[in-house]
Every structure is written in C-alpha cells, then in structure tokens.
Amino acid sequence: MTSINKLIVALDVNTEEKAVALAETLKNEVRFLKIGLELFSACGPKIVERIKETGCDVFLDLKFHDIPTTVMKAAAAVTALEPFMFNVHALGGYEMMKRTAEAVASETSRLEIVKPKVLAVTILTSMDEKAMREIGLSLNPKDAVLKLAALAKKAGLDGVVASPSETKAIREELGEDFIIVTPGVRPEWAAVNDQKRVATPKAAIKDGANYIVVGRPITEYKDPAEAARQIRKEMEI
DSSP, X not given: OOGGGTEEEEOOOSSHHHHHHHHHHHTTTOSEEEEOHHHHHHHOTHHHHHHHHTTOEEEEEEEEOSOHHHHHHHHHHHHTTOOSEEXXXXXXXXXXXXXXXXXXXXXXXXXXXXXXXXXXXXXXXXXXXXXXXXXXXXXXXHHHHHHHHHHHHXXXXXXXXXXXXXXXXXXXXXXXXXXXXXXXXXXXXXXOTTOSSOBOHHHHHHTTXXXXXXXXXXXXXXXXXXXXXXXXXHHOO
16 A cells, blocks of 8 residues: 555544544545544534545544444444544454444445444544553553454454554464554654554554554644645655
8 A cells, every 4th residue: 555545643633623634634634534522522423424525534533342233233223424544442352343343234235335344443542551550551552552453353343543662562473464553653853742552654654554543743733735745755665
C-alpha cells in the first residue's frame, strides 16, 4: 500500500462543521478518517455518511465493550452505516468478539454490502504497566496485548488496535494477513500529549503496522494538509 492508504487521521472535534471542514481539507492527502466517541456522540450516525460524502473512508472508533448480545446488536447497527472498519474492546472476551464477527457477517450478507473490517482494541496507548496494575491486570502491556490479539484472531476478527511497542511482536506471532492499526504515533516534531507507548510514523510502519492513526499533530497544525504530507513522507521506508 502507498502512504496515502496507510495514514488514518483522527477527527477529534465535536461538531459536524469542524469535522466536514477537516475532511475537505485532508481528502486529497489521506483516504481514511477516524470518527471517535466525541464526534459520534455529538453528531450521531449521520456523521458517518457526511464524512463518506467527502470521498474519504471511515474508521468508526467506538470501542464497543459490553455483554455479548449488546455488542452484537451494536455491531450489526454500525455495519449498516458501511464504515471501512470499526472496533470492539478485546477485554470484552472471546464470546463477545466471536458473536460480533458472526453478526457482522450476517448483516453484510443481508444488506449485500462490503463487509467492514472488525478490529479488537487491546490495551489503550495511554496505559503503561503501572496503570494496568491499578486496575488489577498483572501482565505487562506487551504480554497482555499479545494474548488479547491471539484471542481476537481466534474469535474471527480481522485485526487489532495496538500500540507501536507491540506491533512487531504481533506481526511475528499472528502473520501477515492480520491487520494492525497503530495509534500513539507521533512525528518527531510533535508533542506526545497523553500517549505513553509511542513511536514515529516510520518506526511503526517498519515494525509491521498496516495503518497508523494520527490526530492532533495534523488536525491542530496550522496547515493540516501539509502536516499530513509531512507524515506520509516520514512513513516511506
């Protein structure tokens, strides 16, 4: 894939107007835009269609985490919105992920649409070993991520969201066909902010990420399109 197909820009804004304006600004530099909880909560499902109307594909980052039946139904509902991909929390367990995969396949067939990629969020990039211990998780981040990634693959999901620190190990253990989306990516000229397990765009791609997610270094830059071009250039290996 070329760099334009590997960069996902996070639309971390809270209005339709801001999101669409960013999409229009970036549509010639990126293919994928991420809609997260803030934007989806503020605008509702219609924001997916509005962003798709700009010509960009959508990564719907809602991180579903609930009992299997609830997540299964939510997954079927967002499948009908036709995002390129969306995610659930791997910590919801094997049964939740398996039933999600089944629901998406069923809904895709019923509606005769392209099946979205379904990913499992492993351990958030804002968490380190200390934060994991505070919530009762005794594994270190790398071991926890690998265990959750293997469970997601077994459940029939297409890939995972994982930090740059675990990308290489996931690729080695789970193969070339397993999708890895890597947040916590920061170019050398940008602030780390609240991310703890980070890497540069070039390092993340070199270690095996299929896609990298970048937000504020692009969306808060004086010229977002230029920032995206700089990051795409950094990604070339």
